[in-house]
Amino acid sequence: MSVAAVQKEVHVNAHPSDQLMRAERLPHILCPGCGIGSVIHCYVDAVAASGIPVNRHVCVSGIGCSGRAAGYVNVDSYHTTHGRSVPFALGIAVYNPELHVTVISGDGDLTSIGGNHFIHAARRSVSLLVLCINNFNYGMTGGQAGPTTPLSALSSTTPFGCWERPFNLPHLAHAVGASYVARWTVLHVRQLRNSILRGMQKEGFRFIEILSPCPTGFGRPNDIGDGLMEMQNYLRRCEVRNEPHLHDIDIDLTHADSPIIVGDFVDIDRPSFRPIISGPVPETRPAEAWAMVKATQIKEEPNGK
Amino acid sequence: MVGDHACAEGALAAGLDFYAGYPITPSTEVMEHLADRLPRVGSKFVQMEDEIASIAAIIGASAAGARSMTATSGPGFSLMMENIGLAAMMEVPVVIVDVMRASPSTGLPTSVGQADVLQVRWGSHGDYGIAAYAPCSPQECFDLTIAAFNTANRYRIPTFVMMDEIVGHMTERVVIPDEADLPRMGRPRPETAPGEAPFLPYGLTEGLVPPMAHAGEGYKVHMTGLTHDERGYPLLNAAAHEKLVRRLVDKVRLNADEILRYEEIMVDDADTVVVAFGCTARSARRAVALARADGIKAGLLRPVTLWPFPENRVRRLLQLGNVKKFVVPEINLGQICREVERLTALPVLRINRAGGAMITPEIIVEGIVG
Numbered sequence: 001m002s003v004a005a006v007q008k009e010v011h012v013n014a015h016p017s018d019q020l021m022r023a024e025r026l027p028h029i030l031c032p033g034c035g036i037g038s039v040i041h042c043y044v045d046a047v048a049a050s051g052i053p054v055n056r057h058v059c060v061s062g063i064g065c066s067g068r069a070a071g072y073v074n075v076d077s078y079h080t081t082h083g084r085s086v087p088f089a090l091g092i093a094v095y096n097p098e099l100h101v102t103v104i105s106g107d108g109d110l111t112s113i114g115g116n117h118f119i120h121a122a123r124r125s126v127s128l129l130v131l132c133i134n135n136f137n138y139g140m141t142g143g144q145a146g147p148t149t150p151l152s153a154l155s156s157t158t159p160f161g162c163w164e165r166p167f168n169l170p171h172l173a174h175a176v177g178a179s180y181v182a183r184w185t186v187l188h189v190r191q192l193r194n195s196i197l198r199g200m201q202k203e204g205f206r207f208i209e210i211l212s213p214c215p216t217g218f219g220r221p222n223d224i225g226d227g228l229m230e231m232q233n234y235l236r237r238c239e240v241r242n243e244p245h246l247h248d249i250d251i252d253l254t255h256a257d258s259p260i261i262v263g264d265f266v267d268i269d270r271p272s273f274r275p276i277i278s279g280p281v282p283e284t285r286p287a288e289a290w291a292m293v294k295a296t297q298i299k300e301e302p303n304g305k
Numbered sequence: 306m307v308g309d310h311a312c313a314e315g316a317l318a319a320g321l322d323f324y325a326g327y328p329i330t331p332s333t334e335v336m337e338h339l340a341d342r343l344p345r346v347g348s349k350f351v352q353m354e355d356e357i358a359s360i361a362a363i364i365g366a367s368a369a370g371a372r373s374m375t376a377t378s379g380p381g382f383s384l385m386m387e388n389i390g391l392a393a394m395m396e397v398p399v400v401i402v403d404v405m406r407a408s409p410s411t412g413l414p415t416s417v418g419q420a421d422v423l424q425v426r427w428g429s430h431g432d433y434g435i436a437a438y439a440p441c442s443p444q445e446c447f448d449l450t451i452a453a454f455n456t457a458n459r460y461r462i463p464t465f466v467m468m469d470e471i472v473g474h475m476t477e478r479v480v481i482p483d484e485a486d487l488p489r490m491g492r493p494r495p496e497t498a499p500g501e502a503p504f505l506p507y508g509l510t511e512g513l514v515p516p517m518a519h520a521g522e523g524y525k526v527h528m529t530g531l532t533h534d535e536r537g538y539p540l541l542n543a544a545a546h547e548k549l550v551r552r553l554v555d556k557v558r559l560n561a562d563e564i565l566r567y568e569e570i571m572v573d574d575a576d577t578v579v580v581a582f583g584c585t586a587r588s589a590r591r592a593v594a595l596a597r598a599d600g601i602k603a604g605l606l607r608p609v610t611l612w613p614f615p616e617n618r619v620r621r622l623l624q625l626g627n628v629k630k631f632v633v634p635e636i637n638l639g640q641i642c643r644e645v646e647r648l649t650a651l652p653v654l655r656i657n658r659a660g661g662a663m664i665t666p667e668i669i670v671e672g673i674v675g
Contacts, residue, residue: 022527025538055499055523060365071527071539076520078368079529079539080361081391087325087358091365091373092520094349095323099369099521117361120354275351278344 020044020054022074029068031139033219033227035186035212039133040069042189043104046196047075050100058101060089062114064140065214066106066133083113086121086128093127094275100200101127107134108146111167115147122176125204127272131196132169132207135214143217150253154221169209171246174266179204181266183249185211187234188262195264204270211251211260222253238262306479308472309334311443312376312402314479315450317342318487322371325351325362327381330414331470332404335376356381360388360401367397368528370519372454376402380411382421383428389463390429393553395528396507396515398457398492400450402466404473405583407636407660417470418660419583420637425465426612432550434557436564437465437612439582443477449609455490456564460556461514467611469636471584471663492517499523505535507549513556557613566609567618571597575604576629577673578622580645582608585634585664592669602627603673614644623649632656632672634664 015021021044030036047057054075061070063082070077080088085103093101103110110118110132121128137155138144145155145162148169152161173181180202184192192210199206213219213230224230239259249261306314313335316324324343326336336352343350349366353359356377363373377385382403392399405421407413425437436456438449450466457464493516495504506526507515515535518524527537532549534540557564568586570593572578577596581589586607596603606622608615622628631649633642634656642655656672658664 022538055525056521058369058520071529074525076522076525077527078365078395078520079527079531080364081387081530084357084361084388084391087353087361088365088368090351090358091323091325091362091367091371092369094351094362095366095371095373096369096521116354117358120358275349276344277347277349 017041017044017048020047020074022072025072028072030065031216033213033215033230034065035135035210035227036066036069036133038186038189039104039131039192039210039212040072042193042196043069043102043131044073045193046200049197050200052100052200056099058089058092058099060085060092060101060103062105062109064106064109064138065135066104067109069104083109084117085109086114086117086130089128090121090126094273097127097272097274100129102129102131102200104131104133106139107132107136107148107169108138111169111172112147119172119176122173122178122205122207124273125177125179125270127203127205129196129199129206130208132209133212134169134209135212135218137214137218139214139217143221150251152254153218155218156221166251168247168250170207170249170265173207174246177205177270178207178266179268179270180206182207182264183209183211183262185234185238185260185262186213187231187238198264198267202267203272234260306443307334307474307476308440308443308446308468309404309474310338311446311479312450312466312468312473313338313342314481315447316374316400316454317346318447318481318484319451319454320372320489321348321374323349323363323366323373324375325353325359325366325373326375326377327353327356327359329356329378329381331406331473332376332378332402334473335402335404356384357388360385360392360399363399364388364392364395364397367399368395368520372458374400374402376404378404378406379408379418379421382424386428389435390431390433391530392463393429393433393435394530396461396517396553397528398461399463400453400457400466401463402450402468405467405469413661415470416661417584417636417663419469419585419635420640420660422467422611422635422637423640425467433553434460434555435463435465435612436460436557436610437467438566438609439467439611440472441583441586441607442472443475443479445609446472447479447481451487455488458490458492459514460560460564461492461517462557467583469583494518495524506537507533508535513552513559561613562617564610565613565615567615568605568607568609570605572604572606572622573625574627575602576627577601577603577632578628579603579605579632579634579669579673580608580641581605581634582611582641585636588664588666589634589669591666592673595666595670596673601673608641611641614641616644616648619645619648623651630654632669634669634672636660636664
């Protein structure tokens with residue numbers, strides 16, 4: 001079949017998600033086989049299903065391939081500096097608590113250069129839904145190692161294999177105070193969409209790690225093959241476990257048969273951070289402050305549920 | 306009232322909605338004062354994890370419609386530089402207070418310096434326009450913080466209040482006017498309702514400053530630090546970049562006369578003009594009075610806005626023909642003197658101290674006489 005014939009065959013005039021996409025910006029800049037598009041689709045599906053008016057959704061991203069996500073979704077969207085999407089989003093969410101702010105960013109952006117902001121926003125229980133698209137490398141700059149690159153993986157800055165231990169992001173997010181923690185891959189589109197939807201309904205700092213193929217930056221040097229082969233890998237290796245020991249769900253790529261644990265890991269009630277507004281009577285302040293402290297006490301349950 | 310508190314009160318008078326900051330000497334009193342005051346007026350205060358987060362948060366809040374501010378000092382100011390460029394590029398109004406201390410690096414944390422005056426103009430990478438005020442008294446800390454909010458909003462630029470440690474920690478009487486007398490300027494806003502007509506976040510109907518829509522209003526804006534077109538969409542070519550960056554610079558450059566402020570004392574017949582700002586201008590005032598008492602025709606030009614620098618005023622002084630010499634005292638090793646030097650072939654005497662102490666009137670008198 002010729003290329004022209006294929007194009008003719010798949011051409012459609014409208015897509016159900018067009019209203020929520022900046023369709024005039026398509027085609028996007030992402031590589032063939034990249035998983036970021038699937039995440040964007042799951043996000044806009046969840047926006048549509050959330051029951052929250054579209055005008056109250058805000059999308060913030062940082063720098064890198066995943067950082068471009070904000071540019072394609074048709075909500076108020078901000079493409080910020082490298083690593084700073086979380087504090088930028090905090091400014092929006094804290095100033096206007098009516099808004100539902102989602103951060104879509106990559107693993108390097110959020111947890112390397114932005115790591116400090118990440119842990120503090122979670123500690124504060126800032127009202128943010130954070131989608132971390134983890135493709136195990138810095139894709140935009142051409143495939144360098146980052147804090148999620150698995151041990152022994154090859155990249156342009158680890159030509160002899162990565163010898164740093166990577167982050168276990170769900171474990172980290174839980175430890176620093178997230179009210180909701182999940183991990184899926186871009187193969188799990190229904191689970192991911194439902195997870196995002198659940199995240200939109202909750203208060204506090206909600207975190208979803210999304211494993212995504214990067215055939216250009218990560219797949220090629222590590223002999224994973226194209227995006228489809230990585231998806232087949234997910235199909236073969238992923239194991240849904242909703243109550244795992246979070247310290248035990250590192251992603252190990254050195255053993256081809258070791259499972260990748262995915263699922264909804266943590267779902268606890270934790271009120272969103274709100275700055276104290278005391279009103280004009282200062283004497284009431286200490287009591288109100290104490291009431292807020294009490295309100296943010298969480299019922300600790302090991303590993304969530 | 307102490308200068309740092311006057312600055313905080315000025316921000317409140319300007320309608321401060323959101324403050325994010327990180328403690329650092331000698332600006333901490335701005336933050337402490339606001340921690341106590343903001344909750345009482347229904348505005349929001351957040352202590353952030355660092356200065357990078359502080360400025361990112363105030364840009365985000367401003368994008369959602371807040372009048373937002375942060376305050377810092379040298380080391381924190383350096384950390385903010387990247388996001389100052391983001392605010393300039395996204396055209397999100399923010400006010401940043403920098404209480405200057407002796408630097409570089411940790412320097413003398415509790416002592417005075419005036420060495421951030423080129424950093425504030427050129428600190429973030431690339432070309433962009435900003436405005437920076439340099440108060441020389443607690444009263445001006447109050448007044449110029451309000452002015453900074455108005456300028457930030459009017460031109461959608463990051464605007465700075467460049468105090469120094471002496472001014473920030475100086476206690477003087479501050480007169481706070483009635484609220485009705487306070488000048489409050491908003492940002493240019495869209496004229497059409499959301500959805501009524503296609504809204505271009507960076508579209509211009511007149512002037513150089515596009516109207517600003519806020520998050521949550523329904524305009525579905527996109528803002529990015531990338532070079533962008535009128536829709537805010539990335540457009541990565543030289544022509545788009547030339548157009549955008551020139552406008553970012555021109556909206557300050559071509560409106561400089563509207564923004565700039567200066568104070569003059571006895572310059573009309575002066576043969577020696579002292580150019581000084583901040584706490585050094587206070588010594589310079591005294592030095593000019595001492596020189597005049599000795600029959601020396603000295604005058605003072607005090608830039609109240611460091612940026613834009615009152616360069617046309619210097620040019621007009623030169624046209625008067627009386628001036629034979631400039632004297633530029635500042636607590637750094639030669640920064641704002643360059644602005645004078647590039648405007649004249651006349652002698653420009655630099656009086657510099659690295660920081661840690663004020664330059665005394667006597668030293669400036671020596672410069673005027675010598």
